[in-house]
Amino acid sequence: MTTASSKNRYARFIPSEEVGDVTQWRFGAVGSSHAQLPELEATTEAETEADAAARMAQEALEQAALQQASDDAYALGLQKGREQATAEWQRRMDEYVAGEGLEAARRLDAAVQALSASLDAMQQHMAQDVLQLACDIARQVVRQELRSNTDALRPVVGEALGMLVADGKPATVRLSPTDHVAVAAALREEFSASPVQWLVDAAVPPGGCxxxxxxxxxxxxxxxxxxxxxxxxxLASAWSSAGDGDGI
Structure with missing residues (x-):
């Protein structure tokens, strides 16, 4: 039987079958204003760590974006700088070519032309010297041939008589004393059919007629x-000089 007193006690408590989820409450020290559940503290700490991680990730993303923007700006500035430097170099080169470069090119061309003319003159002079040297050598060879071959004058006399003697007209051949002794007999025999007079003339140099x-x-x-x-x-070179001796 339920009495009024028992009803009053029952009104202060909740039957266990009517109680749902229960969280243990831990009292703090007397007079303390902080009284929290352990689970609530763990949840708050986890949320704080998550927020910190999120903030760090956001900061990392922002730092990466800033670094990328800085790299892009640097690359763009470098490219622009190169383009400007190239354009400036080309402008200065064009100005130099149109001004000082053109004048330098003209001076260089004049120097090359002068050098070319000098080289041509030098080559001509050298060629002339070589030709003169060859002429001197040939003269010495001919002199040696005239000294060693006493019959070398016969073709010369024969050619001269052939040019002048015609239709039996008389001719006169003047020879040096040396050549007259050496070739006169053979020449008289060769031209016995022609009216030729053979004379000794000291004024005629040896080797000639x-x-x-x-x-x-x-x-x-x-x-x-x-x-x-x-x-x-x-060429214009004398056959003999004062030091040639016999004139040959």
Missing amino acids: QVEAAGAVVDGSLDKRWQRAIAPLG
Whole structure:
């Protein structure tokens, strides 16, 4: 039987079958204003760590974005700087080419032209010297041939007589005393059929002759023959000099 007193006690308590989830409450020290459940403290700490991690991730993303923006700006500035430097270099080069460069090119061209002309003159001078040297060598060879071959004058006399003697007209051949002794006999025999007079003339240099016929004279001296031989080469050189001795 339930009494009024028992009803009053029952009104202060909740039957266990009516109680749902229960959280243990832990009292703090007397007078303390902080009284929290352990689970609530763990949840708060986890949320704080998550917020910190989120903030760190956000800061990392922001730092990466800033670094990327800085790298992009640097690359763009570098490219612009290169383009400006190239354009400035080209501008200065164009100005130099149009001004000082053109003048320098003209001076260089003038120097090259002068050098080329100098080289051409030097080559011509060298060629002339080489030709003169060859002429001197040839002259020495001919002199040696005339000294060693006493019959070398016969073709010369024969050519001169062939130019002047015709239709049995008389001719006169003047030879040096030395050549007259050496070749006169052979020449008389060779031209026995022609009316030729053979004379000794000390004025005729050795190695040469003088042929006269019908008022015409052929100077067959070595000097004249030598001059005619080298004239096509553009040279003018005497056959003999004061130190040649016998004139050959």
